[in-house]
Amino acid sequence: MAVTDQIRPTTAAVLDTRPERKPRNLGQIIRWTLLFLGGVLMIMPIVYMISTSLKWPHEVYNVNLIPEEPTLENYTYVLEDGRFYMWFWNSIIIATITTVSNLFFDSLVGYTLCKFRFPGRQLVFIAILSTLMIPTEMLVIPWYLMSQSFGWLDSYWGIMFPGLMTAFGTFLMKQFFESVPDDFIEAARIDGLNELQIWWTVAMPLVKPALAALAIFVFLGNWTAFLWPLIVTNSVDMYTLPVGLSGFGDEADVAWELIMTGAAISTIPTLVVFLIFQRFIIRGVVMAGLKG
Amino acid sequence: MANLALKKLVKAYGQTEVLHGIDLEVADGEFVVFVGPSGCGKSTTLRMIAGLEEVTSGTIEIGGRVVNNLEPKERDIAMVFQNYAIYPHMSVRKNIAFGLRTSKMSRPDKEARIDEVAAILGMTDLLARKPSQLSGGQRQRVAIGRAMVRDPAVFLFDEPLSNLDAQLRTQMRLEIKKLHQRVGNTIVFVTHDQVEAMTMADRIVIMKDGHIQQVGTPDQVYHRPANTFVAQFIGAPSMNMLDGQLVDGRIRLAAGAPLEMSVARPPSGASVVLGVRPDDLAPTDAAPLIEGRVSVREPLGAETLIYVETASGEIVAKADGRNPPAVGEVVRLGADPANMHLFDRDTGMVLT
Numbered sequence A: 001m002a003v004t005d006q007i008r009p010t011t012a013a014v015l016d017t018r019p020e021r022k023p024r025n026l027g028q029i030i031r032w033t034l035l036f037l038g039g040v041l042m043i044m045p046i047v048y049m050i051s052t053s054l055k056w057p058h059e060v061y062n063v064n065l066i067p068e069e070p071t072l073e074n075y076t077y078v079l080e081d082g083r084f085y086m087w088f089w090n091s092i093i094i095a096t097i098t099t100v101s102n103l104f105f106d107s108l109v110g111y112t113l114c115k116f117r118f119p120g121r122q123l124v125f126i127a128i129l130s131t132l133m134i135p136t137e138m139l140v141i142p143w144y145l146m147s148q149s150f151g152w153l154d155s156y157w158g159i160m161f162p163g164l165m166t167a168f169g170t171f172l173m174k175q176f177f178e179s180v181p182d183d184f185i186e187a188a189r190i191d192g193l194n195e196l197q198i199w200w201t202v203a204m205p206l207v208k209p210a211l212a213a214l215a216i217f218v219f220l221g222n223w224t225a226f227l228w229p230l231i232v233t234n235s236v237d238m239y240t241l242p243v244g245l246s247g248f249g250d251e252a253d254v255a256w257e258l259i260m261t262g263a264a265i266s267t268i269p270t271l272v273v274f275l276i277f278q279r280f281i282i283r284g285v286v287m288a289g290l291k292g
Numbered sequence B: 001m002a003n004l005a006l007k008k009l010v011k012a013y014g015q016t017e018v019l020h021g022i023d024l025e026v027a028d029g030e031f032v033v034f035v036g037p038s039g040c041g042k043s044t045t046l047r048m049i050a051g052l053e054e055v056t057s058g059t060i061e062i063g064g065r066v067v068n069n070l071e072p073k074e075r076d077i078a079m080v081f082q083n084y085a086i087y088p089h090m091s092v093r094k095n096i097a098f099g100l101r102t103s104k105m106s107r108p109d110k111e112a113r114i115d116e117v118a119a120i121l122g123m124t125d126l127l128a129r130k131p132s133q134l135s136g137g138q139r140q141r142v143a144i145g146r147a148m149v150r151d152p153a154v155f156l157f158d159e160p161l162s163n164l165d166a167q168l169r170t171q172m173r174l175e176i177k178k179l180h181q182r183v184g185n186t187i188v189f190v191t192h193d194q195v196e197a198m199t200m201a202d203r204i205v206i207m208k209d210g211h212i213q214q215v216g217t218p219d220q221v222y223h224r225p226a227n228t229f230v231a232q233f234i235g236a237p238s239m240n241m242l243d244g245q246l247v248d249g250r251i252r253l254a255a256g257a258p259l260e261m262s263v264a265r266p267p268s269g270a271s272v273v274l275g276v277r278p279d280d281l282a283p284t285d286a287a288p289l290i291e292g293r294v295s296v297r298e299p300l301g302a303e304t305l306i307y308v309e310t311a312s313g314e315i316v317a318k319a320d321g322r323n324p325p326a327v328g329e330v331v332r333l334g335a336d337p338a339n340m341h342l343f344d345r346d347t348g349m350v351l352t
Helices: A002-017 A026-053 A073-080 A082-115 A121-133 A136-150 A156-163 A167-177 A182-190 A195-206 A208-223 A227-232 A241-246 A256-288 B042-050 B092-098 B107-120 B136-148 B166-183 B194-200 B218-223 B228-233
Strands: B004-013 B016-026 B031-035 B057-062 B077-080 B154-158 B186-191 B203-208 B211-216 B240-247 B250-253 B271-276 B290-299 B303-310 B313-320 B330-334 B340-344
Touching (some): A082 A121, A082 A156, A082 A167, A082 A195, A082 A208, A082 A256, A121 A167, A136 A156, A156 A208, A156 A227, A167 A208, A182 A195, A182 B077, A195 A208, A208 A256, A227 A241, A241 A256, B004 B042, B016 B042, B016 B211, B031 B042, B031 B194, B042 B057, B042 B077, B042 B154, B042 B186, B092 B107, B092 B136, B136 B166, B166 B194, B203 B218, B211 B218, B211 B228, B228 B240, B228 B340, B240 B313, B250 B271, B303 B330, B313 B330
Parallel strands (some): B077 B154, B154 B186
Antiparallel strands (some): B004 B016, B004 B057, B203 B211, B240 B250, B240 B271, B271 B340
16 A cells, blocks of 8 residues: 555656647648648549449449449450550560669769769769750650651660660769768779779669669659650550550540559559669658659 | 888879978888878878879889889779778678789689688678678778788778777777788878877878978987977977077076077077977976976876976976876976977977
């Protein structure tokens, strides 16, 4: 009893000294509401995409979120259509080659701009950065004329060449290479490595998070690219997934349920990649100070 | 192993010259320490020897071969950096092996060499670890191991102990010295810490503003400083500097009796500076040099440092640790004239 008596006031004292729980202020409520609405706004197209992919054609223009008669028929149809695999394959090839190319060239240029001192270095960097300000819509005409002159129309090369190296990637990699101490590079130089070996064995392993982030940015960008592949390709065989899916259906009607089904399937690889590497994306964005 | 020679070495960045013609010969197997305040050019000199900075004019010779236009890897040198420069993505073994990447040794020979170096540095148990799992001292040892593994002609150390705490620094200082005694390579070591320089060097090169002030053994630079800068830079606490006038071969200070001193070189004028180390200055009644009032005491155990206000300004002396004078007490301080140094006040050069 005596012990309990001793404890009781102590507990009470602790409770008394707890900071009073502050009532949530209006600003916080507004902030959370806006974030919630933003979240809903982001998720709704995906929800509708999945919902539409489970609907019959006659139900497509019905805005109900839950299909009246859910069906997997669209998935069966798309997966049995040979064209889907062909476009999927085209997209895989283009996104993969472009990603590998960006990882190589962007990091090489970023490293050079970061770690070497040569006349005109700043000018080159500014010139590369300034291309970030030119919208794709302005570039497609010169790209098209170039493709036409070189005979690249309707080919993998034609689709890929504008994105094999990007200003954004170069900038991102340069920023990351800033964090690699010069001592590391000088030590390797003294140990007898040439500049390419230093880049590959010393600098590159130290910027793995940036490489992962860049890989995701580039892969997603090319996987979902629509405008340029649409312009540069003519034959159905060369379509990428987004271009091919947009033409699903026949002359009379656009088959939205099939487009949504194809889109839903094509989202799976990107979602997997994103879920695995999202922490690298966040670090990459923070380091580069840019939005993806 | 090889000797090293710097001949009229000049470094300029644009119009700004930072090294003004350095001449130095380092013998084969010698341990030379460059010491000086920040910006004196010691690290720049080291980086030029390594080939990391271009030479503006003059020559660098390693083993009798001019290396000015050789790449760092062709100079047969190894360097230990202040921040260790050990690669965080590689294990200790791989870090040490990195120095042998371009070597033509067979794989078993390389492995044996790595094990040998690890054993010398007491790191055999740490070979599988990553640098993040090591303490500061262990990381420094890895950096030294990577330099040692190639058995270079010249080792270059760029303030390698600066990032360690005081205790570890003392320990590593001793280890590097033992290592030098064991392997016997030529070492050029850069530091701003005069205690490191005094304790490790065969010879010390004291630099200031891109000029060498004095080159000598620790004993020489301490007991026979070439100028007031060296006199005050080496030794802690610094040498006391008392302004005086040289009249008829006698030195007159602000107060006290004139002092007889033999002058080897004639001064440019009558103004001189008398230098006395606190170690050589103690309370005495026999032939005192100067007197003043004790303002502060710093007990060090066996002895006590006393700060004394005199007519020539504040000076530091050493008193007995058991029975030091009290604060406020007037003391007379004296020194053996053989341990005093006389400098020209205008040029700063030694006259004795």
